[in-house]
Amino acid sequence: MGDPNVFEMVEAEAINTSREEDSDFQIIESLSTSTGETSFLITEPRKFPKHKQSKDSIFLRDGIRQIDFVLSYVDDVKKDMELKMERRKEFQLNLCKAGLELEIEDKQDSEDGKTYFVKIHAPWEVLATYAEVLGIKMPVKESDIPPPERSSWNCVLEPLKLPRNVNHPHPEYFTAQFNRHRQELFLIENKTTFFPSSSRNRIVYYILSRCPFGTEDGKKRFGIERLLTSNTYLSAYPLHDGQYWKPSEPSNPVNERYILHKNWARFSYFYKEQPLNLIRRYYGEKIGIYFAFLGFYTEMLSFAAIVGLACFIYGLLSMKNNPSSLEICDPEIGGQIIMCPLCDLVCDYWRLNSTCLASKFSHLFDNESTVFFAIFMGIWVTLFLEFWKQRQAKLEYEWDMVDFEEEQQQHQLRPEFEAMCKHRKMNPVTKEMEPHMPLYNRIPWYVLSGATVTFWMSLVIASMVAVIAYRLSVYATVASFMESETSLKPVRSVLTPQLTTSLTGSCLNFIIILILNFFYEKISVWITKMEIPRTHQEYESSLTLKMFLFQFVNYYSSCFYVAFFKGKFVGYPGKYTYLFNVWRNEECDPAGCLIELTTQLTIIMTGKQIFGNFKEAIYPFILNWWRRRRSRTNSEKLYSRWEQDHDLESFGSLGLFYEYLETVIQFGFVTLFVASFPLAPLLALLNNIIEIRVDAWKLTTQYRRPVAAKAHSIGVWQDILYGMAVLSVATNAFIVAFTSDIIPRLVYYYAYATNTTEPLKGYINSSLSVFLISDFPNRTAPSEKRGITTCRYRDYRYPPNHDWKYFHSMQFWHVLAAKMTFIIVMEHVVFLFKFLLAWKIPDVPKDVSERIKREKLMTVKILHDFELNKLRENLGLNSNLFAKEVMIQENKLQLAKSTM
Template sequence: MGDADLLEVLAEEGEKVNKLDYSFQMSESLSSRETSFLINEETMFQKNQQSKDSIFFRDGIRQIDFVLSYVDDIKKDAELKAERRKEFEKNLRKTGLELEIEDKRDSEDGRTYFVKIHAPWEVLVTYAEVLGIKMPIKESDIPRPKHTPISYVLGPVRLPLSVKYPRPEYFTAQFSRHRQELFLIEDQATFFPSSSRNRIVYYILSRCPFGIEDGKKRFGIERLLNSNTYSSAYPLHDGQYWKPSEPPNPTNERYTLHQNWARFSYFYKEQPLDLIKNYYGEKIGIYFVFLGFYTEMLFFAAVVGLACFIYGLLSMEHNTSSTEICDPEIGGQMIMCPLCDQVCDYWRLNSTCLASKFSHLFDNESTVFFAIFMGIWVTLFLEFWKQRQARLEYEWDLVDFEEEQQQLQLRPEFEAMCKHRKLNAVTKEMEPYMPLYTRIPWYCLSGATVTLWMSLVVTSMVAVIVYRLSVFATFASFMESDASLKQVKSFLTPQITTSLTGSCLNFIVILILNFFYEKISAWITKMEIPRTYQEYESSLTLKMFLFQFVNFYSSCFYVAFFKGKFVGYPGKYTYLFNEWRSEECDPGGCLIELTTQLTIIMTGKQIFGNIKEAIYPLALNWWRRRKARTNSEKLYSRWEQDHDLESFGPLGLFYEYLETVTQFGFVTLFVASFPLAPLLALINNIVEIRVDAWKLTTQYRRTVASKAHSIGVWQDILYGMAVLSVATNAFIVAFTSDIIPRLVYYYAYSTNATQPMTGYVNNSLSVFLIADFPNHTAPSEKRDFITCRYRDYRYPPDDENKYFHNMQFWHVLAAKMTFIIVMEHVVFLVKFLLAWMIPDVPKDVVERIKREKLMTIKILHDFELDKLKENLGINSNEFAKHVMIEENKAQLAKSTI
């Protein structure tokens, strides 16, 4: 029996290669049905014969699986487009699909034709086998995972079981039309879910020819959409999202999703993931699984980050550094050197009192702990996600899944541009081929464009720096007049003021550049002429991520690792373009400025993104319906309602993933400077899930169901960012935070045994002789003091090595480098240990997969045995004797050999 099974499998695979030929051969058997259907198609539709929510043909029996729409084109290509449509629809009927056309006179706008498509049983079983769709053969005897004791505490978060698990679990097998008796077919009309039906129809549409042009065979709905031969192609929603369906319509899963998933009042509820997968397909389903899992893991990071923030808040008043800065007798007596040339005056250290206290919220002892914690958290997140993904592959029948064939399909643009053909070594068929030398110019143009725009981002960042430097003097001139030498305490120091305005300006520039680059990146990717849709998406992902990385993170990298690091010292400052003095950090350090920058960009992007995602489709749909509904006496049918919705598009998920991964970068790369980042991301994602659910359910057409077993290339990007985050956070703690200099002072330079941090502020500031100022940098107004202070570790003017770095500078630098090496090694060691200890596939999932494979093989084996007995027409005893004789023959043949 094993050999027979193997031969049958090989035969089935051979049939898949010739799948289209088989479909076209079905046309002769369907000729009589075509004739009767064409007669029905000419019958004018009567408004009172059908509900506006009906998803059936006029007969009320055949379900609409797909809809094409088009408008009469009066331009010069009108005849060509009409001929293409005629040939395309003729070939669709040849494949066995049934079509029904709605005249424009019956449409709401009086100008749109609708072609409704129904896939009959013969077509469904044929292409279900071609696509390898798995269907149920027996209800599973493997119990669902039981809730742990702690899960009962989460009762209010749980959804009803009928919503969470809308269908029982089954043992499944790839569908075969020759084994239909094996499958649990109770009703042919409902055996294939609507998502499988629209996937099958789209598969046919994407391969159906519509004529021969320029000696080449043209095919595929995508090419017809690109040429505006058809204006849209989409599957129908089950019904209205605000009310359940009425018979004879099937169960309205769209309504169930809206009630239990897309409402903002359900923000605390878990997601009905199985229902999302059943309705939208695995590709969209896995995105929401990932977003939900990421949000759950953010909860733990948010709790720890909030605890670190509360610690900083509680210890703020007891912080020795800010106390000394605010003390009139200490900080009030320290005259600081001017922060810009000539127009800036001297100022007292206690003018930054509030800023120093605010800085302590994020720059304290918990910063080190949180940076190490986040390095471990990101490892746990990625390892547990691999487990969640493996569990998902089992639950959604994706264990043996191969890449979706649509993704490997040639793009129409590629075929149109190709002038060469070559033999495919796998299929042994001639296919379009584009030599490398014809692509090189486009690759060069693409690389140059990406480089140009990334340079533009850096240039805009430099322009913002110049803005801060030039505006700083203006602020300083009226904020640091004579009052600056008095003992005042102001939060709006020139540094904070220019930092806030500069961050806001930088965010606006980021949004503008991002808007234009999205358009340009899509254009240059098309110019590269990718061969398949998968290549197109991969190329676009690389371009968009590189640009987003530079666009959103460059300013944060500048503040974290460059600002205040190459300033020089009074009398020998470094200058940008020989005109503007390099920016200095606040006496409390640059960490507070990095926090400000990160908060504005991250929060602004999230708020702007959610508002855009909610308002943009809502406004477009309102305007489209307003223009379309010109004949209110006409039936506003189900297909017209969906036609007036926004299209999600093939790149809809791409932008959702891009947004999530960009946020992941903010949470991980710079989290040492802002422990509240995970909390902000958590709040945003809770809203994001419901916004995405709401817009998919109410504002967008239903997407074509497609499969995916992972989040694809985004997982590799997340791993890369996780590794980079360990280094960035280590450098932030070492070079941006003030924690290492304080520790060096605490253990090596403090002279107060009872209060070791006393005197740290005075120790961290060097002394400069005012007489040593060059004429072009000294303030115009003369003062009666002879020295000023600045932030650095240098010898005083009365030392023979004056203004050179002192020994403490090298001690601090050595401590910083030691900390980076130790932290990176500790975190990476823990990461590798966790990755080794946590299996990619949980043990219970491995056992379930083995159990299901065993049961599937047993069911198939028993089915074949019963079928063989039936064909032989013998009873069980005779059959057993027959099997024994065959086994003896086999043993004899084996011994002879």
């Protein structure tokens, strides 16, 4: 399908068919007075004067032919003006030869006085020809399959439903791939409205992307994308149906943009379902499946958010009675425990009860419900992915996408690939010569691509190390201030040195993340283009891999550091571990590192969501406002529909890519570290409720209408989600075991507790080891001398009077064994549930499978009956020949039934 020769053959057939069926068709050359360029227009008398045309008209000047696509350009007097004029002339001539009808608006009639607009209309003959080429399925008979039975839940969910005429604007049909030689088979009531506008603009874009505009170095140049890249044209876009704030006039087609804005893109409808069928009809399946995925993900998040909120409430209610924080805050226990200095020389000794409030806040997220929630989320993510596969299968059936990948997606070449290829190779499937790029031409770019991704990931790691160095230096400074003269007095402060550096370090890390993202996005897109991927699917897969690997490291590296490395390699007083032999490694709070992981996760996740929504909503709004303000210099002129859309922001071919990437990164925050922050699903839920309406609003009001594209699934993102789901089980198990304080408390409860009425009494004292101050090296001991002989530090080591002085105690090995046992047990239990659920839940629901088989059978039967009727008409009285053909057709039908 991607070979330019195919375009030439279809072009010739389309123009011949058009000329045969339309005797009034002729191409003339008319000279544009402003530019000297030759335009190729269809001669038809103008139905009404230009000045009487409505500014919201979506028709050519005759008021009959609908505008399917618009190209815009300006006179470029600075660079290659004549070359660009020649390319436009050749391109537009070839478009007309392909059967498209063009009409040019002179720059004198545009509001800014400098932009030309080429309006394109695809007549019926062209639509019919290319609908067959693209395998577009169209209705042949109204479906007789009864809708699913209404359950008792429907009454409860009725307030969340949209009116049926909005969500299901058309009845269900049996469909078949369009064939212009079998037009009588299809339900064609009106040729002008038979193909929806999304199919029309998809067909026109297919022609534009393969239309030649000249030769260079003996190679044919073609495709609108190359003309846009060289600034020969400024933009190429399909028109919106009309204004989003008012319906269309009765004589015009239904304004689906207005219906979408009224029922979908309004924040007051945040609790309503999405009109997915209308979204798919207006924007195409690719955008429709994204909103279906985002909506389903949001629905599933509601269950996780409820359970996470319940776990948080449990922690809140039990915070006052937490034995660990009670001991830390008790003046007779925590107030009497003198802790070793947090840094060398400048830091003083401090009392344990100074972290009283921090220990209480830590209990909010580090309690008994943490284990339950970690296991629950491991099962939730499996249910989400398995139910999404079912939902996706249902959409494939409803949107006629069951056989799409096999027929279309793998065989369409990128125009850029075709233009760059000098070699040809026979396709073993189609047995046709296709453009081919040898591997030795790709290897240098693959090497550069891998080196670039590795370099930027290394840059992220280096930035994280720099932030750690910042945290250590600030940590020492804050500790020296907070633990000066008042450090040995009974004080209670929530801003411990650990929490203070965690807050400032997280904010700094978030700023670095945004800066690195900005630069890497530009570089990754450029490198992916230089790899010259063969198909659009290969292009998106390559870019997805680069962007995801980088953003995974960029967003999650700091969380991995706090969860699995901070406080694990500290050493002990007198033998601390140093970063670059300068800064002493960070210690965790006596209540554990989980509160710091929660802080890090909250700042990055919340900051990313707020910044993302601001960027998505405010940025295009401001750009569009400024663009309209700058362009509307002649308010007395008609501000036409195509000019209004021209002044909107372009959605771009990668618009959905960044939406998916944002959602997948959020999915990582919700699953990978959820054991440390049970409110993460709730934050994600609230964000996604807003995100759906923000995306709908900006797509409907602030962006040009994207070219419709087909997609039967979310593509490579589904594999990424599966990978993150598996990884999340391991990360949450390790967080509970090594970052949380639950396992040490359980070991103490069952193995070391001496108080039967209050088993956890004495746990804090048990978790702190004793250090003899006289054993401090001179360079680490506080400069201010005090009458203290010992201090405490968080670890399980023998005291200085033991034979194994400062070696790990037996309790340390018991705790370590318990942690490893918990990880193994939790992973096996969760994975067992995951595999059982994945095995039990079918990928395609039974009712959908039956509907697919029924539709295939009915389609074959309809085609069978159509062919028989056609044979009867053609063969007439030759009954023997007719009977023979009937037997052949009956055998085909029986064979089709047997394969269902």
